[in-house]
Amino acid sequence: xxxxxxxxxxxxxxxxxxxxxxxxxxxxxxxxxxxxxxxxxxxxxxxxxxxxxxxxxxxxxxxxxxxxxxxxxxxxxxxxxxxxxxxxxxxxxxx
Numbered sequence: 001x002x003x004x005x006x007x008x009x010x011x012x013x014x015x016x017x018x019x020x021x022x023x024x025x026x027x028x029x030x031x032x033x034x035x036x037x038x039x040x041x042x043x044x045x046x047x048x049x050x051x052x053x054x055x056x057x058x059x060x061x062x063x064x065x066x067x068x069x070x071x072x073x074x075x076x077x078x079x080x081x082x083x084x085x086x087x088x089x090x091x092x093x094x095x
Contacts, residue, residue: 011079012075013076016072016075019072030064034057
């Protein structure tokens with residue numbers, strides 16, 4: 001078996017790793033955007049915009065993380081359900 005066919009057999013691993021890396025990238029962008037917005041909001045005298053920005057931070061972070069890891073697991077499970085050659089893998093997990 002050559003290297004190319006070996007890499008193609010593990011495409012699910014690359015897809016799920018790319019999903020996780022993309023999730024971390026989006027979380028980083030979200031964190032920087034939150035810091036920028038919080039700085040701008042604190043400069044105003046209105047109390048409610050502070051509350052709104054602070055209240056949206058945690059749910060948005062949880063939503064991004066959930067979607068990223070759900071898609072990563074989806075790529076893994078899609079490959080293991082289609083391939084019946086990996087039945088031995090599931091026997092190892094049961095031990």
